[in-house]
């Protein structure tokens with residue numbers, strides 16, 4: 001699997017540093033509250049697991065599975081709910097946990113849906129942000145790393161469902177796409 005990687009974007013150590021920094025900020029901002037952390041499947045699983053260990057206030061967990069990518073490396077712009085929450089978010093403080101924010105289509109749909117369900121507050125934490133790819137006006141309050149417009153894999157992020165189990169984040173060699 002490592003043979004397919006062209007360059008490392010965030011090493012395991014760098015990812016853990018980002019988790020500590022973001023966890024500290026979230027701990028300070030949510031002191032005395034019990035937010036619901038909503039992990040967006042499947043890409044956020046590793047980041048969510050590491051991040052919540054760095055948050056020192058009570059949190060509850062839930063998951064949503066939505067899909068905006070169907071195969072390749074470009075967004076289709078369509079968002080489909082594959083798995084909805086199992087808890088009510090009414091009057092709750094919600095933190096959405098994402099692996100990557102790109103066009104913003106996915107998060108925009110989720111934020112709209114959760115606002116419609118009358119959340120008390122809603123913020124986004126994303127490990128990676130590709131601001132150059134944004135098509136929808138949405139920003140995350142907590143960002144691990146801003147990256148250029150290059151397709152990345154690892155640490156939950158996939159190419160055609162592979163590479164999610166790579167412990168770091170990297171770019172793929174061009175021959176892998178062909």
Ligand SMILES: O=P(O)(O)OC[C@H]1O[C@H](OP(=O)(O)OP(=O)(O)O)[C@H](O)[C@@H]1O
Nearest residue numbers: 041042043067068069102103104105106
């Ligand atoms: O800002 P956007 O352009 O909407 O892109 C970001 C979304 O795309 C990826 O999910 P994907 O639909 O590929 O599902 P996955 O997490 O299961 O891989 C990623 O995990 C984000 O949810």
Ligand code: HPA
Nearest residue numbers: 100102151152153157158
């Ligand atoms: O760069 C990416 N890699 C994997 N999945 C993604 N979903 C949006 N952007 C990406």
